[in-house]
Amino acid sequence: MSWRGHAWLGLAARLYLGFVFLMACFHKLLHPDVFALDVATYQFLPLWAINGFALVLPWVELLAGIMLVIGFRVRAASLLVALMMVSFVISLLWALHLDLDMSCGCFASQGATQDDPISWRTIVRDGVWLVQALYVLFFDREPLGVERLVNAVRKRRAAQA
Amino acid sequence: MTEQGAQEKNVARPWKGLVRDAALTVLLAIVLAAGTNMARAKPLPWIQAEPYEILVPCPEVMGEATELAPDSSLIGDKSTLLFDVRSAKEYAEWHAAGAKNQPFDWLGPPVDAEVRMIAREVARTGAKNVVVYGDGDDPDSGREWARMLAGARLKNIHYVLGGAPALRKVPAKEQVNP
Numbered sequence: 409m410s411w412r413g414h415a416w417l418g419l420a421a422r423l424y425l426g427f428v429f430l431m432a433c434f435h436k437l438l439h440p441d442v443f444a445l446d447v448a449t450y451q452f453l454p455l456w457a458i459n460g461f462a463l464v465l466p467w468v469e470l471l472a473g474i475m476l477v478i479g480f481r482v483r484a485a486s487l488l489v490a491l492m493m494v495s496f497v498i499s500l501l502w503a504l505h506l507d508l509d510m511s512c513g514c515f516a517s518q519g520a521t522q523d524d525p526i527s528w529r530t531i532v533r534d535g536v537w538l539v540q541a542l543y544v545l546f547f548d549r550e551p552l553g554v555e556r557l558v559n560a561v562r563k564r565r566a567a568q569a
Numbered sequence: 570m571t572e573q574g575a576q577e578k579n580v581a582r583p584w585k586g587l588v589r590d591a592a593l594t595v596l597l598a599i600v601l602a603a604g605t606n607m608a609r610a611k612p613l614p615w616i617q618a619e620p621y622e623i624l625v626p627c628p629e630v631m632g633e634a635t636e637l638a639p640d641s642s643l644i645g646d647k648s649t650l651l652f653d654v655r656s657a658k659e660y661a662e663w664h665a666a667g668a669k670n671q672p673f674d675w676l677g678p679p680v681d682a683e684v685r686m687i688a689r690e691v692a693r694t695g696a697k698n699v700v701v702y703g704d705g706d707d708p709d710s711g712r713e714w715a716r717m718l719a720g721a722r723l724k725n726i727h728y729v730l731g732g733a734p735a736l737r738k739v740p741a742k743e744q745v746n747p
Contacts, residue, residue, distance in 0.1 A: 437605075440606070440613050441613050444613060444617070444621070445621055445623070448617075448620075448621035448623055449621075449623050451623070455617050455620060455621075456616050456617070458617055458621070459613050459614055459615055459616060459617045460615050460616070462613070463602040463603075463606055463613060463615065464595070464598050464599050464602045466602075467597075467598035467599075467601045467602045468594065468595055468598040470598075471594050471597060471598055471601075472594065475594070481590045481594070483587050483590075484587050484588075484590030484591040484593075484594060485591075485594070487587055487588075487591045488591050488594060488595070491591075
């Protein structure tokens with residue numbers, strides 16, 4: 409658990425996941441109404457929950473992405489990412505169960521069905537991202553980044569004082 | 570509390586701080602979502618009143634049907650169920666011997682009921698093969714019907730290449746001219 413390499417492997421996983429989530433949130437933030445329709449297309453959430461989910465999720469993705477990239481509250485961000493990935497995988501399995509011929513809606517709207525159609529590949533991809541998030545959550549205990557840097561500076565100052 | 574004390578507490582209950590940070594992040598996300606949504610010219614209501622009009626293409630359950638030459642012996646075989654999927658008028662004008670009319674409407678409602686009817690017919694007659702022919706156009710209604718039957722997991726489904734026009738050119742022994 410205390411192997412120093414975890415921090416570097418974790419950094420690679422964090423940067424990758426962080427940029428994935430930053431890219432994923434972009435169109436959702438700009439067009440929450442379109443994303444709400446994407447969410448509705450899954451026929452998974454009740455009607456009353458769709459818009460709230462469509463409004464808040466992109467911001468959670470953005471914040472988690474930034475936190476992962478800069479190394480601030482990394483484990484909390486990876487916990488959020490892991491929870492999001494679990495919910496995405498469940499939704500995708502649901503859509504496959506219903507035999508819905510639709511886009512994932514992960515990076516673009518339903519209009520781009522051909523770009524990212526739902527399939528077992530999509531589920532495997534999300535599963536890999538879930539594993540990465542869990543790796544960061546459980547193994548990257550001292551993540552490289554802003555928070556570690558600030559703590560190191562604080563300790564140095566405390567030692568000097 | 571000293572820094573060392575705080576660290577010990579974090580080690581003892583590592584998940585508490587983690588969940589708190591995650592919850593605070595979600596809270597911040599809600600605040601940001603509410604703020605930006607209010608700033609929009611046309612804010613999205615937090616609770617949708619009207620159901621969304623979902624535009625998901627209907628899943629087309631299509632299987633692969635075998636192509637048959639118009640002079641195939643399977644077409645006149647006693648163990649074969651033969652279907653003419655052209656309109657009733659076209660069927661009345663000419664149809665292959667033994668063919669039953671099952672009109673296929675491209676723009677009509679889903680044909681699940683017809684598919685089930687054919688499945689029952691296959692079970693009732695003990696037919697070994699189902700052969701479908703259509704208008705022979707591109708796309709061919711016979712081929713589409715056959716693929717739909719194959720997609721419904723019916724086995725030994727075939728369609729006649731070229732449809733009715735091709736069948737009509739086959740020597741008259743297997744044809745009916747009413």
